[in-house]
Every structure is written in structure tokens, then in C-alpha cells.
Amino acid sequence: xxxxxxxxxxxxxxxxxxxxxxxxxxxxxxxxxxxxxxxxxxxxxxxxxxxxxxxxxxxxxxxxxxxxxxxxxxxxxxxxxxxxxxxxxxxxxxxxxxxxxxxxxxxxxxxxxxxxxxxxxxxxxxxxxxxxxxxxxxxxxxxxxxxxxxxxxxxxxxxxxxxxxxxxxxxxxxxxxxxxxxxxxxxxxxxxxxxxxxxxxxxxxxxxxxxxxxxxxxxxxxxxxxxxxxxxxxxxxxxxxxxxxxxxxxxxxxxxxxxxxxxxxxxxxxxxxxxxxxxxxxxxxxxxxxxxxxxxxxxxxxxxxxxxxxxxxxxxxxxxxxxxxxxxxxxxxxxxxxxxxxxxxxxxxxxxxxxxxxxxxxxxxxxxxxxxxxxxxxxxxxxxxxxxxxxxxxxxxxxxxxxxxxxxxxxxxxxxxxxxxxxxxxxxxxxxxxxxxxxxxxxxxxxxxxxxxxxxxxxxxxxxxxxxxxxxxxxxxxxxxxxxxxxxxxxxxxxxxxxxxxxxxxxxxxxxxxxxxxxxxxxxxxxxxxxxxxxxxxxxxxxxxxxxxxxxxxx
Numbered sequence: 001x002x003x004x005x006x007x008x009x010x011x012x013x014x015x016x017x018x019x020x021x022x023x024x025x026x027x028x029x030x031x032x033x034x035x036x037x038x039x040x041x042x043x044x045x046x047x048x049x050x051x052x053x054x055x056x057x058x059x060x061x062x063x064x065x066x067x068x069x070x071x072x073x074x075x076x077x078x079x080x081x082x083x084x085x086x087x088x089x090x091x092x093x094x095x096x097x098x099x100x101x102x103x104x105x106x107x108x109x110x111x112x113x114x115x116x117x118x119x120x121x122x123x124x125x126x127x128x129x130x131x132x133x134x135x136x137x138x139x140x141x142x143x144x145x146x147x148x149x150x151x152x153x154x155x156x157x158x159x160x161x162x163x164x165x166x167x168x169x170x171x172x173x174x175x176x177x178x179x180x181x182x183x184x185x186x187x188x189x190x191x192x193x194x195x196x197x198x199x200x201x202x203x204x205x206x207x208x209x210x211x212x213x214x215x216x217x218x219x220x221x222x223x224x225x226x227x228x229x230x231x232x233x234x235x236x237x238x239x240x241x242x243x244x245x246x247x248x249x250x251x252x253x254x255x256x257x258x259x260x261x262x263x264x265x266x267x268x269x270x271x272x273x274x275x276x277x278x279x280x281x282x283x284x285x286x287x288x289x290x291x292x293x294x295x296x297x298x299x300x301x302x303x304x305x306x307x308x309x310x311x312x313x314x315x316x317x318x319x320x321x322x323x324x325x326x327x328x329x330x331x332x333x334x335x336x337x338x339x340x341x342x343x344x345x346x347x348x349x350x351x352x353x354x355x356x357x358x359x360x361x362x363x364x365x366x367x368x369x370x371x372x373x374x375x376x377x378x379x380x381x382x383x384x385x386x387x388x389x390x391x392x393x394x395x396x397x398x399x400x401x402x403x404x405x406x407x408x409x410x411x412x413x414x415x416x417x418x419x420x421x422x423x424x425x426x427x428x429x430x431x432x433x434x435x436x437x438x439x440x441x442x443x444x445x446x447x448x449x450x451x452x453x454x455x456x457x458x459x460x461x462x463x464x465x466x467x468x469x470x471x472x473x474x475x476x477x478x479x480x481x482x483x484x485x486x487x488x489x490x491x492x493x494x495x496x497x498x499x500x501x502x503x504x505x506x507x508x509x510x511x512x513x514x515x516x517x518x519x520x521x522x523x524x525x526x527x528x529x530x531x532x533x534x535x536x537x538x539x540x541x542x543x544x545x546x547x548x549x550x551x552x553x554x555x
Contacts (some may be wrong), residue, residue, distance in 0.1 A: 046064055081116040081124065087112075107129055121171060168313065176315070182315055185314040192220070367459055378401050383414045412447075413446060429511050430465065443472075466531070467526050471526075513548070516543040527554075
């Protein structure tokens with residue numbers, strides 16, 4: 001037994017010795033790998049192109065010395081990216097002789113694009129000032145707004161738009177030099193103030209960008225909308241999508257306004273310069289006194305994301321294979337805000353139809369204008385055509401003074417209608433029986449062009465609603481029973497006003513619930529949408545079992 005135990009102990013000792021050797025070997029290999037990775041990152045950070053300008057060599061030597069004393073490269077690359085020295089821009093201030101970079105009174109200013117490792121967009125701009133010493137200032141793309149929107153031509157530091165334009169210019173030169181034009185979706189309307197004076201500047205918009213031969217000189221044209229281009233004979237079949245047989249691609253409609261803009265050249269007199277590069281993502285990088293922008297501001301300063309698509313300026317270029325405008329990284333088309341064709345949304349989804357209408361210029365304006373008109377002593381309404389193409393083809397209708405009625409019977413088929421209930425104490429905060437009757441009358445008389453996209457709205461001083469016919473058969477059956485003869489009309493009126501108690505004396509929220517209860521019981525084939533207080537969004541709603549108004553998403 002003792003011999004066997006000693007044998008077992010020997011085996012255990014041998015096993016642990018082997019295990020220790022393996023662990024030590026693996027640890028050494030892992031350490032070697034990490035060291036190699038660090039060396040590779042450092043080498044890439046300081047890698048200059050052949051025949052690099054002596055100014056760039058001086059910057060790199062300065063950074064190497066500082067990195068050897070206080071290593072920062074690995075953390076900087078992790079947080080921000082790698083400098084692309086090849087595309088650095090060099091300017092000499094107050095003296096245009098390259099060989100006097102150390103002369104007092106002369107500043108050499110350098111702008112270097114910073115690109116996340118493995119990505120293809122510019123995240124930051126590193127500014128370098130060389131005089132008797134080398135100073136640095138980092139402008140982080142996601143914190144562009146922290147630089148403010150000061151338009152003073154004598155400003156001593158770049159503002160938010162200056163940083164955005166320089167990032168755009170770098171990207172055009174670095175990634176899209178073969179594209180004569182690129183398009184940017186601008187999602188922060190504080191940028192680019194040269195919007196046409198006779199047009200309300202939207203929350204987001206598109207610009208086309210051309211790069212002129214001069215260093216960082218941009219030619220910018222505003223895009224007023226999008227349309228379908230490249231039609232084949234017969235055009236786009238109804239209900240089809242862009243790219244389908246018979247359809248063309250979305251193409252921009254260029255405005256006549258062109259302006260030229262050069263990237264701001266920091267004269268070096270602003271504050272915020274440091275002898276080292278900030279290596280923390282919390283560094284504001286925009287000069288002394290700047291702070292990280294409030295994430296609750298509208299719009300927020302979002303991080304770039306893998307493809308830069310979460311930025312407030314998103315690039316699109318022509319796909320040479322399909323002729324479509326696409327984001328070169330995600331391959332997605334622009335989120336076009338001016339749909340021209342029904343194919344831009346799902347015809348069978350009423351929520352999509354409403355959402356698409358709310359992105360147009362005129363549809364929300366009908367509602368806001370009618371809200372502003374409720375103090376008049378008459379009702380007002382609009383009949384309109386082609387709302388998805390931003391058409392201004394509409395007719396304004398005014399009712400008689402001191403009357404709760406308005407004659408909106410159209411001469412031709414329409415795409416939609418909306419009216420208000422003014423502030424007369426007798427008016428309802430919800431659709432009336434007469435509104436129901438008008439909708440049925442238009443339907444059976446052929447005055448509705450397409451029930452899938454037709455909307456009928458009403459606005460009061462505190463409410464706004466829209467109805468859509470989502471079940472034509474159900475709507476016809478309901479109308480034939482309750483709106484087609486005197487007996488049915490009287491029955492529905494009594495139920496509507498008496499049984500359900502929809503009256504001017506109720507709170508708007510109470511009338512809303514009672515109206516939804518009527519829809520629930522009569523089931524007229526209607527989808528009912530409620531607007532928010534600012535009239536910027538509609539949501540389909542219904543009554544839940546507890547008698548409360550709740551969202552009713554479209555499938």
C-alpha cells in the first residue's frame with residue numbers, strides 16, 4: 001500500500017510540474033502577443049508617408065518623446081483612432097517660409113484627420129501649432145456642438161460648423177475622391193445657415209458637396225427634394241417600389257442656391273492648446289471652458305457608430321453598379337423625407353401612410369394652420385391632392401359665419417381633407433355625426449381617389465384627429481345601414497349624441513373615449529388616429545377593456 005501511494009504522489013507531482021510549464025508557456029506567449037500588438041499600434045500611429053514634410057516629422061518626433069515619458073498612444077487609438085498623416089493640412093501663419101518654423105512670431109498650423117482603426121470615416125480632427133514649442137488641440141467629431149455656433153468672422157477658434165466641414169472635406173478627399181459629388185444628410189439644422197430665405201428650414205435636410213481644387217474649399221448646394229428618375233416607358237406602376245421594373249431610382253432635386261465655403265483656418269490665437277494630446281474620451285477638445293454637450297439637447301450629439309451613420313451628418317454616394325445613392329458602408333439608401341410615390345411606404349399599413357404624410361411639408365401645416373384659426377367665427381377646411389409629393393395643390397374652404405357647418409363637397413376626387421371645429425361653445429371636440437356623413441357621401445360618390453391613402457381630419461383648440469377607411473366593405477355596410485336613409489340617420493344620431501352622450505359640455509378626453517366606444521360597437525371599418533399636443537405626430541388608438549385610450553399599433 002505504501003509503494004502504491006508513493007507512486008501516486010510521484011504522478012501527481014509530475015502532473016503539476018507539466019501543468020505549471022504549460023501555464024507559464026501560455027502566459028509568456030500571451031504576453032509576447034500583447035507586446036507585439038502594442039508595438040504594432042505604436043508603429044502605425046507614428047508611421048509617416050514617404051517624403052513626409054519636415055513639419056510632420058517634427059510633430060511625430062515630439063509625440064514619440066512624450067509617449068516614451070507618459071505612454072498615451074494605445075489608449076488614444078482605442079478611444080479615438082489613428083492619425084492619417086498623409087492627408088494632414090499644413091498652413092503657415094504670419095510668415096510663409098517653411099524653413100523658419102521656429103522663428104518667434106510665426107505659427108505653423110497643422111490639421112490631421114483621426115480615423116478609428118479599421119473604419120472608413122473621420123472621427124476627430126487633431127490641430128497642431130508649432131512655434132517655439134509643439135502644442136495640440138483635439139476636436140472630437142461627436143462633440144462638435146460643444147464648440148458653439150458663433151458666426152463671428154473674427155472668431156479665434158473654429159465653431160461647430162467649421163469642425164463638421166473639415167471632417168467632410170477630409171472624407172471627400174480620403175474616401176470619395178473619384179466621386180464628383182457626395183450627398184450629406186444633415187440631421188442638425190443649426191448647421192449650414194445658407195438655407196433659401198423664402199423656405200422654412202426643416203429639422204433635417206440634404207446638401208450636395210463638391211470638393212474644389214483648393215485645399216479644403218467646398219462647393220455646397222442645397223437639395224430641395226427627391227424624385228424618381230430614369231423612368232422607362234409607362235413610368236412606375238402603382239404600388240411598386242423604386243428599383244422595381246418600370247421604376248427609376250431616387251434622384252435629388254438641386255436648388256439654385258450654391259455657396260462656397262473654405263474650412264476655417266485656426267490662427268492659433270484661441271485657447272485650449274496643450275503640450276500633449278488628450279487621451280480621454282471625456283476631453284471636450286474645443287478650447288478652454290468647453291464642456292461635454294448635454295445629451296438631452298435636440299438634436300443630440302450622437303456618437304459616429306461603426307459606419308458613421310449615427311452622426312448628425314451622414315454621407316451618401318452613387319453606387320456605380322445600380323446608380324442609387326447609398327451609404328458606402330451600410331449600403332442603405334437615404335431616409336428620404338419627401339416620398340413621391342406610394343411605393344415609399346406600405347399602402348396596406350395605415351400607420352405607415354400617416355407617418356409618411358407627416359414627413360411632407362404641407363400635411364402637418366394644414367393641421368397647425370387650422371389650429372391657429374379656431375378663434376374665427378366660422379369653420380375652415382382644406383381639400384388637397386398629391387400630398388406625398390409636397391404638392392401645394394389644395395383648396396381652402398370657409399364655412400358660414402356663426403355656423404357649425406362647412407360645405408366641403410369636392411368637385412373632383414380628392415386625396416384627403418381636414419377641417420376645424422372653431423371655438424363656438426356649441427362645437428364638439430371630436431368628429432361629429434355630420435363628419436361621418438360627409439365621409440360616407442364622398443365614398444359612395446367617387447370623390448375619394450384611393451381609400452388606402454385617404455385621410456379625413458379634424459382640429460379643435462385642444463384636439464386633432466384623423467380617420468382612415470381601412471375596411472371598405474365594413475364602411476359601406478355601416479353607411480348603408482345608418483347613413484343612407486332617414487330612419488338609419490335618426491337612429492345613429494340618437495345613439496351618437498344621446499346614448500353615448502357625446503356633447504360640447506364634456507371634457508375632450510371624455511368625448512374621445514365615448515367616440516372610441518361608438519367605433520368599437522358599430523365597427524365602421526375606420527382606423528382612428530390621435531395627434532400629440534404639438535401636432536407633429538399621429539398615433540392610432542383604441543379603447544381598452546378598462547375604458548381608457550391606448551395605442552393601437554398597425555400590424
